[in-house]
Amino acid sequence: MNLVLEIALTHVRFRLRQTVVGVLGVATGVGFSVMMASLMEGSQRDFIRQLVDALPHVSVTDERREPPPQPAAAVYQAVAVLGLSTDEKRKGISNPYATIAGLEGWVPGAVAPSVQTKAVARFGGRDTTATVIGIDPRREVKVSQLVTQMRDGTLDGLHKASNAVILGDGLARRIGIRVGNTVTLATADGRAFYAQVTGLFHSGVRQIDENQIYTLLRTAQVLAGRTALINEIRVRVDDAMQAREVAGRIEKLTGYKSVSWQEAHEDLLSAFQIRNAIMIMVVGAILLVASFGTYNIVSTITHEKARDIAIMKSLGFRESVVRRIFVLEAAVIGLGGCLAGFVLGYLLCRGLGLIEFRTGFSDRTGLPLIYEPAHYLLAGGVALASSVIAGYFPARKAARVHPVEIIRGAS
Amino acid sequence: MSVPLIEVRKASRILGGEVPTTLVADIDLVVAPGEFAAVIGPSGSGKSSLMYLLGLLDVPTSGEVLVDGRPTRALDEDARSALRLSHLGFVFQFHFLLPEFSARDNVLLPMRALGRLAPKAQEARADLLLAELGLKDHGWKRPDQLSGGQRQRVAIARALANEPAVLLADEPTGNLDTASSAQVLRLLREVAAGEGRAVVIVTHDPTIAAQADRTITIVDGRIVGDQARAAG
Structure with missing residues (x-):
């Protein structure tokens, strides 16, 4: 196994409690993001499908x-037509x-x-x-x-x-x-x-x-x-x-005048755009909070591992190698969180699917949910990226540690 | 005449700040192959600072440190790291082994980082070093499962892993009992005796320094004595 990856995996394995907390943080973010996306897009699609099915797609009227x-x-250049x-x-x-x-x-x-x-x-x-x-x-x-x-x-x-x-x-x-x-x-x-x-x-x-x-x-x-x-x-x-x-x-x-269903329901579709923007912001906030958890954990690990970092650097590990170790740790937490989040998201969707829910607008008796791989990929991708970014800053700080200062202190 | 393993020319290290602090000043020093040198001096005299300069862990404010004939002051951090990895080995007062890794994995660490040997050869060398240092049956143990003397021997094995030209040891017996200290010193002597390497040991203990071939005395950051031990 690659040395950097092995050190990173060893660190996260030996700090199991912290790792689990970090993974759970990311998993919660990913899981609820998947659930929200499933619910929001499901309801939107359900709504649009009903609109599309209820009316002809295009209505050509005599207007x-x-x-x-x-x-x-047509005859005169300036005409005023009244009444x-x-x-x-x-x-x-x-x-x-x-x-x-x-x-x-x-x-x-x-x-x-x-x-x-x-x-x-x-x-x-x-x-x-x-x-x-x-x-x-x-x-x-x-x-x-x-x-x-x-x-x-x-x-x-x-x-x-x-x-x-x-x-x-x-x-x-x-x-x-x-x-x-x-x-x-x-x-x-x-x-x-x-x-x-x-x-x-x-x-x-x-x-x-x-x-x-x-x-x-x-x-x-x-x-x-x-x-x-x-x-x-x-x-x-x-x-x-x-x-x-x-x-x-x-x-x-x-x-x-030919009116498409989209034009006929322009106001509703605009509302969906606002709704989607709100959803993206909420999901983004959830994942951002999860990334703070990763930042915290990687910061703690780098703090605890300051002596190990110093010795690795004294042995001749380059800064970039040390940085990669801790970025990888963040990525491992992010990846674990993504996978756990996928399971959580799926289970949340299944759970929501069991809830009976009626609206005056449609006959549906349950919440409209869709299972879309894109939701998982998007939530996972954003969570993984934010974990890596969150891990990068403490990793960069750790890589800049001057070994002499740590070794003097420890000795 | 062969190229010195390390050569220090008029090197000074001064910490900046409102009141500059001189750690070492005007150091001229040559470490030749086969030497077992001890740097002695009272506490705070600059012994460790000198060792950090020799080991490229620190950069002189003025002067130059040459490793294997190469000036290092102008090198960037990555180049100094590469030189450290391939030419220098460190043993500190504290063993500084990575606690999650076994003794064998700790010894493998610098070899894997350097990548000069094939994985099988790295493992064979790690096993050989551990066996030579009397730790043949302890390779699988993590540092917390080893005694102080055993940990320090693992640290020596790790320092020797990449066959460094110079082994730098900063108070390597400071935390050890008498028996373990004697064993570690014997090992360091053996290292210096073989394959044209040099060992520089920093200590404040005159009895340890007395076992070295050469004693460099440092006071207030300056070398005030540099004596070879009389033959016999």
Whole structure:
């Protein structure tokens, strides 16, 4: 075995109590860092997955980001436009099926038309405002998770009755309706339609489950008062993380506002960034505290070993060799702490996984944890590096010991 | 004439500070092969300081120390360490063995650091040295399992491990009983007698100095006497 390593290992082996304390310090840091990273990233991924699953990855609507220029502006250099009022009715996407066909040619995923309108759902004297989404069930299954979110009835049930609707289970609960009942859908202009509830869905996102109603395209078009209206194209991208790029390209090609799921939840994703920054700081602080422990232990060892250092130097050991011995000791403590920390982190995650934990946001009954090797590598790497750095300073001091001073004192 | 193993030319060592302290001054000294020299003087006279200069553990404020003909004052710490490792051996009043290592491992230490011999040869030499010093069956023992005399003999074996040209011993019998002292002194004499080495022993004990071939007397940091023992 290499001499430097042998001396370092001998030192840590003969100071077992100190070594164990140091290893436990680092292990605690690594273990809790792994647990925190697992929990934080697990919850973030779980949250994002629900968001991604609950909505189409890209929503192309009949709106435009910039209002179209006024015709007068094309003729005159200076135009002041005052008192404009917007159309009450949405115009819809022009030539929607041609647009869809065009998108299907290059979008890596699936595309489906839909109609969105608002209505008040009434049943048994109770009512609630709802978003009615007209869909083509054959296409919808390719762009959303609706088929897997069905709790009662099936998506095909929309074809089994005239004006059939599928309600979010939260909405159904709110107005006290069940499958087979007839709900009244009242539009903003005062018209009322009777629709039969053929199914209930549950996305896991309360806002959706309490507000959305699915129906066939033509039913929604009748409800909106415009036949052939398509005011939203729903896109599912094979790789959800590509949604932003795909949305940008669609918007550029069609001129219609295309919102990716990332854009729709920009505020939440920003919150995640802040959350991650906090997590990194907390984890960093934990590992820093652990490194102070290593510093303390290596300092103590170098102090106790001052005489040995002096004699090694008098024998002819170079400063760099002495320094390496104590840096290696810190590395051994760091490495031991990392390995023990990996076990501790894993066990903590397993333990947390057993805790029952419910939130209003999702149906999950336990804490969302993920087991990611990167967490272990990162926590271990940072702990090892901070241990080595923490060990370097006392090691450097030890290496600079003037042997004569120690030998005189000892003699 | 052969090159002196160590040559000191007008070397002084003065500690800085508000009131400078002269440890040794104007030292001129030559250590030749085969010598068994004793440096004597009262306590605080500069004996150990002189030995630290001879052993390159300290650097003269002025003057020069040549080891094997090489000036050392301008050398950096690493170069001095390398020279110490290959040319010089130390025995101190306290054994200074590494407590966690066995006697054999302590003897192996300088050889492993120098790396001049193959591992098998290092082990063979360690065993040989321990056997020569009467510690054949004690190689596996740690220092705390050895007597004072045995520890000091292990320290001598360690000092001899790299076959140094000069063995420097600072009060090597200071902590030993009479029998052990006699044994250690006999060993040091044998070292000086063999293979063209020299031994410089620092002591304040005139009876020990009387056994040396040469006595260098130092008082107040200056050499005031340098006498060879009369033959016979």
